[in-house]
Amino acid sequence: MVRSTKKSAIRKPGSAARTTRAPRRHPARRVLVLVATRKGAWLLHGDATRRTWRVDGPHFLGHIVNHLVLDPRDGRTLLAAAKTGHLGPTIFRSTDLGRTWKEAARPPAFAKVPDGGKGRVVDHTFWLTPCHANEPNAWYAGTSPQGLFRSDDGGITWEPFSVINDDPRYRTWMGSVQDGTPDGPKLHSIIVDPRDPAHLYFAMSGGGVHESIDGGRTFAPIVKGMEVVEGFDPANIAFHDPHCVRLCPSNPDRLYQQNHCGIYRLDRPSKQWVRIGKNMPKRVGDIGFPMVVHPRDADTAWVFPMDGTTVWPRTSPDGKPSVYVTRNGGKRWQRLDSGLPTSQTWWTVKRQAMTADAQDPVGLYFGTTSGELWMSRDEGKRWTCIARHLPEIYGVEAAEV
Amino acid sequence: MKVLIPSPLLSYTKERKVEATGATITELLADLDRQYPGLRFRVIDEQDQMRPHMRFFVNGEQVFGMTHSLSPHDEVLIVQALSGG
Numbered sequence: 485m486v487r488s489t490k491k492s493a494i495r496k497p498g499s500a501a502r503t504t505r506a507p508r509r510h511p512a513r514r515v516l517v518l519v520a521t522r523k524g525a526w527l528l529h530g531d532a533t534r535r536t537w538r539v540d541g542p543h544f545l546g547h548i549v550n551h552l553v554l555d556p557r558d559g560r561t562l563l564a565a566a567k568t569g570h571l572g573p574t575i576f577r578s579t580d581l582g583r584t585w586k587e588a589a590r591p592p593a594f595a596k597v598p599d600g601g602k603g604r605v606v607d608h609t610f611w612l613t614p615c616h617a618n619e620p621n622a623w624y625a626g627t628s629p630q631g632l633f634r635s636d637d638g639g640i641t642w643e644p645f646s647v648i649n650d651d652p653r654y655r656t657w658m659g660s661v662q663d664g665t666p667d668g669p670k671l672h673s674i675i676v677d678p679r680d681p682a683h684l685y686f687a688m689s690g691g692g693v694h695e696s697i698d699g700g701r702t703f704a705p706i707v708k709g710m711e712v713v714e715g716f717d718p719a720n721i722a723f724h725d726p727h728c729v730r731l732c733p734s735n736p737d738r739l740y741q742q743n744h745c746g747i748y749r750l751d752r753p754s755k756q757w758v759r760i761g762k763n764m765p766k767r768v769g770d771i772g773f774p775m776v777v778h779p780r781d782a783d784t785a786w787v788f789p790m791d792g793t794t795v796w797p798r799t800s801p802d803g804k805p806s807v808y809v810t811r812n813g814g815k816r817w818q819r820l821d822s823g824l825p826t827s828q829t830w831w832t833v834k835r836q837a838m839t840a841d842a843q844d845p846v847g848l849y850f851g852t853t854s855g856e857l858w859m860s861r862d863e864g865k866r867w868t869c870i871a872r873h874l875p876e877i878y879g880v881e882a883a884e885v
Numbered sequence: 886m887k888v889l890i891p892s893p894l895l896s897y898t899k900e901r902k903v904e905a906t907g908a909t910i911t912e913l914l915a916d917l918d919r920q921y922p923g924l925r926f927r928v929i930d931e932q933d934q935m936r937p938h939m940r941f942f943v944n945g946e947q948v949f950g951m952t953h954s955l956s957p958h959d960e961v962l963i964v965q966a967l968s969g970g
Contacts, residue, residue, distance in 0.1 A: 570938040570965050571893055571927040587923045593931035603932040 513884040515841045516581075517849055518562070519857060519871075520549040520879035525564055527552075527582050528871065534847055534861050537870050543582060551836060553612040554581075554883035555638075557620050563639045565609035565625070573608045575625070577639045581885065590641040592625050592633040594649060604629055604649075611836065613674040616681030626671030630658045630688045632700075646700040657691040657705075657721040672835065673729035677736050685729060685739070689835075692724035693741065709757035711745040728775040728835040735782035740814075742775040742787055742835070749814050760814025764789065768801050768808070768819075774838035778846060778863075783813045786820075786840070786864060788833040788850060799830040807848070807864050823867035824858070831856070834878055841882040851877025886957055888917065891965040894928070897921040905961075910941060911951045913961065928963065940964040 515530040517537070526541035543549075547566040555561040560581050567573040575588035597603035606627045615622035621638040624645065634645035648654040658669060670689045677683035682699035685706075693710070694703040705721045712723040725744035732738040737752040747761030747770045761770025771792030778784035786809050791797045800806070806821035831852040838850035848860045855874035860867050888905050890898045898921050905920065907913030911933070918925035928939050933951055935941065941948050942962040943955065955961070 568893060569969050570936070570967065572930060572936050574923065574927065589922065591926060593926070596931055596933065605930040605932055605934070 515843065515847060516554065516883045516885050517857070517859075518552040518554060518879070518881040518883060519851055519874065519877060520552040520564070520836075521851075521855070521875040521877050522548055523875035525549040525552045525566075526871070526874065528857070534841075534843070534859070539871065540582060543585070544576065548608065549878065550608055550610045551612045551879045551881075553614065553881055554885070555614050555623075556883065557614060557617055559883075559885055561638060563612050563623065565612055567608045573606050573627075575609060575612075575639055575642070579638075588635075588640055588642065590643075592627050592631065592642040592644075594631060595644060604631070606631060607668050609633075610670045611672040611674055613676065616676050617678070619681055624674045624676075624684075624686075626674050626686060628668035628670050630669050630671035630691060632671055632674070632686060634700075646696070646703060648694075648703055654691075654703075658688060659690060659722050673726065675729065675731045675739075677731070678733065679736055685731070687726040687729045687741075689727060689744075690722060690725040692721040693726050693729055706750075706755050707757070708755050709750075709759065710741075710743060710748060711759065713745065727773045730775045730777045730785075732777045732782035734778070734780050738782045738813075740775050740777055740785045742772050744771070744792075746770045747772075747775075747787055747814065758814070760810070761787075763810075763815060764808065764817050765819075768806075769793070772833075773798075773835040774833055774850070776838050776840050776848065779840060779842040780844075781811075784809065784811050784863075785814070786838070786848060788838055790832045797830075798832050800832060803828050803830055805829050805831065807850070807860075807867075809864050820860075820864035821867070822865060823860075836879040836881075837877050839880050839882050842884060847882065849880050849882050851880040853877070886913075886955065887960045888913070889960070889962045891963055893965050894921075894924055894963070897924040897927075906957070907955055909951065909955060910948065910953050910961075913955060914951075938966045938968065940966055 517528040519526040524542035524545040528537040549566045551565045562578040564576040574591045576585045578585045594604040609625050610628050611626035613624045623635045625633040631649045632645045633642045635642045673687040675685040684696040687693045692705045692707045695706045696703045707724050712718045716723040727742045729741045739750045741748040746759045748757040749760045750757045764770040768789045772787050772789045776786040791801045805824050806819050808817045810817050831854040833850045841847040846863045851857050853876050857871040858867050859870050888903050905916040907916050914925045
């Protein structure tokens with residue numbers, strides 16, 4: 485299937501110049517923000533200063549798009565993980581930055597079981613990760629219910645990857661649909677070590693964090709130090725619920741994690757996660773979905789806390805949304821809410837709906853459950869809404885083209 | 886036989902009424918997928934089961950099995966039972 489897309493150029497709210505700023509170095513490459521939503525996908529092309537954005541979309545209007553990712557190895561191939569409320573899941577692929585799309589010939593799907601057996605069915609592809617820079621055209625995908633898949637032809641055909649999809653231990657740790665998040669248990673945070681394509685991580689919500697050092701032939705849990713809901717046994721991998729795990733590009737031995745039960749840091753070769761979220765303000769807590777790392781400074785990371793008390797509203801704590809940053813690996817956290825609404829604001833940010841670009845200073849972007857896209861051009865000091873009235877935002881990625 | 890296509894699948898067929906062959910629902914979908922690649926997996930899952938909300942009617946009667954027999958003069962309706970918002 486080939487589609488053409490509508491394009492329009494508009495000035496987004498909040499983009500008008502407010503004050504005269506000191507001259508700053510213009511980045512050589514422009515930022516492309518990829519927004520995946522419950523009802524389609526949008527591409528926002530930034531100008532050289534990231535002040536005005538040209539909106540391209542909707543793509544796949546009416547489709548549930550969980551993730552839209554640009555291949556950094558060629559700078560032009562996009563993959564979109566999509567389904568509708570009623571049709572089965574698929575992957576759309578564009579090799580011209582979204583001008584045209586073709587559907588995957590074989591989307592991620594579990595192995596067929598013999599007649600009479602009870603096989604699993606992919607409900608949706610949730611997460612897309614390009615493989616190592618030395619593996620062009622290779623991608624990983626994580627699904628709901630939890631499954632790990634790989635494509636070696638740029639996303640055209642997908643095969644189950646590794647043993648975990650059918651491994652009895654992993655199947656136990658994955659739990660059932662009843663154990664998962666409201667719209668299904670997820671395999672997410674597929675991470676490739678930039679130094680070694682055979683060194684992989686992934687996380688399951690629920691089902692823990694896992695590592696492979698043999699190219700995915702085997703995986704093992706890496707959950708020591710991670711807490712679980714009170715009353716449950718942390719030795720049971722199934723009870724661990726990592727929401728988002730990120731590896732620091734500037735120090736691939738450091739990972740940060742936003743978990744159902746706190747914020748963590750892991751410094752390899754240690755296998756002991758440290759709950760750095762205990763240093764967050766008590767009235768805010770350290771519960772949330774996304775985790776964002778700095779492209780050049782492994783001591784800097786951002787989170788977006790949500791209310792994880794009582795019945796778990798999963799809204800901005802006290803109706804006052806804010807990003808929090810650490811500049812020292814989690815020893816201290818600083819509130820970053822300048823420009824954000826100051827009261828009666830009840831949205832939150834889902835696990836792949838917050839990201840950073842690689843510019844200097846770093847640009848931060850997050851999409852809300854109420855369809856607003858916010859950005860900061862100065863690492864979180866000041867926030868601006870650059871798009872609103874979108875559907876619920878599931879994924880935000882910042883690419884450079 | 887004539888097959889009536891629901892609007893969510895028009896991006897594959899471009900038209901509401903198409904011609905396809907097959908002695909069973911399974912064979913009919915194989916032929917549709919041959920003509921319109923990708924259509925089958927949107928309707929039938931990897932365990933060869935009809936996806937939730939996808940309904941098949943043959944000559945006005947709903948059928949539930951993939952092995953339901955078809956003849957060349959049958960008329961097949963594929964329907965999406967829309968729900969949710």
